[in-house]
Amino acid sequence: MEEVFNDEQKNETNSEREQLQQHHDDTFRDENETPDKTERSQTNVNVFPPRKKSSIASVSHQSSSSMEFDGLCPWRCGQSVTFETLNHHVYQCNKANAHDQCPFQVLGCTYDGSIDVKEHMLIENASHASLLVPHVLKNMVSQDKTDSAMQHQAEDTADLRRRLENESTKNSILSNEVCQLKRELAESNKKLNSLEKDMAVVRSTFDVLLRELNSVKNQAVSEERIKSVEETTDKLKLENANVTKSVVENHSLIMRLDERINNVNSNLGDVDLRQQILENTSVGGRFIWKIDRLRSRIKHSAVGKVAALHSAPCFTKRFGYKFCTRLYLNGDGVGKDTHVSLFIVIMRSEYDALLEWPFRQKVTFNLFNYANPNDSLKESFIPDVSSPSFKRPHKEMNLAAGCPMFVTKERLETFILDDSIYIETTVGDA
Secondary structure (H helix, E strand, C coil): CHHHHHHHHHHHHHHHHHHHHHHHHHHCCCHHHCCCHHHHHCCCCCCCCCCCHHHHHHHHHHCCCCCCCCCECCCCCCCECCCCCHHHHCCCCCCHHHCCCCHHHHHCCCCCCCCCHHHHHHHCHHHHHHHHHHHHHHHHHHHHHHHHHHHHHHHHHHHHHHHHHHHHHHHHHHHHHHHHHHHHHHHHHHHHHHHHHHHHHHHHHHHHHHHHHHHHHHHCCCHHHHHHHHHHHHHHHHHHHHHHHHHHHHHHHHHHHHHHHHHHHHHHHHHHHHHHHHHHCEECCEEEEEECCHHHHHHHHHCCCCCCEECCCEECCCCCCEEEEEEECCCCHHHCCCEEEEEEEEECCCCHHHCCCCCCCCEEEEECCCCCHHHCEEEEECCCCCCHHHCCCCCCECCCEEEEEEEEHHHHHHHCECCEEEEEEEECCC
8 A cells, every 4th residue: 555655645746746847847938939028928837736735835944035035025015925826926925126126036036126126027027937947947856756755664664563573573582481480380399398398297196106215115115115115216217318319309490490481581581671672673873762761860970879771772773773862861971970871882783784883973962852842952073084983893882972062951840741751863964
């Protein structure tokens, strides 16, 4: 279903591109076919192709021109307009003559204010259309690239789901083994309790016989009676030794069962950790990390209970560099006790042999401010290729590198939302 949708999107984009190209060719036809100024003044044609308002608005917003277009009348009469309706609106706007600027200057128009702006808008109708077409085509190409990226992301998600199902199957097998070991342990405990009861009976009988033996000796009974009692005593001692041996053997068996259960529980913990990592691993070089229970974590960090926090691992791309983000809420190095320190850590992965070392991609940290998005804190740096932090890892993690004085502890308060902060780490052009 997703592939069909992508094909329909691409067909629609290609159709729009052909219509724009045809319109561009019609606009710049031979001069002999172009109507004179008088005829054009009588024809108020909208030459702009239908297109999303945000596409053109974004072009003007990025321009350094003094006259920006944000969806409202560029002459500031207060009416909402688009580039498509601008030619009609210029004749209705009562403020258009108060300005000497053309709204198409953000796209390259060279209007210098030598003639009335309304007359200029009519005369340069076709020229304005030619300035607009390349930007619209560029936005269509960008949409095609976005569709391709979404398709790759869907494939990565399906692969992660398959790996998660495999780990869940292993988890079920280990759980069944734990249940079986618990049943065996319960049976062993039953046998041990039974042996302890038998041993208590033997000891009681042994005590009675000892008392009888002492009594017989005191009463000077015949040697045969004493010999019989002694033989019985020897037998009881032998049985007692056998029972004691059985108890020791069962105790050893219980110890081994306990050790196996501990090993299985440890394996289950590893499986749970790997499952959590698979569920939270990000692929694409961009990872947003939510740190919740922030005030409690700050207190623990201040008293030294927790020195650093680590994000889930992330890959710059599928089979790319593996990294995570490390956060010191009480600072580290030169930022100790005064700042929050933020670092990137290059991690060892099974694909390192296929990658180029040392690591060279640009790293950007962004601390979101949801109350005032324009006040979000962003820091970027280019790796120092001579630093061991960016060499190929020989351990699980390289030395951390980044910003020891990323933000002061006082300023951090302005970024807290619902006892949480959000940090985005971007590697390369992600």
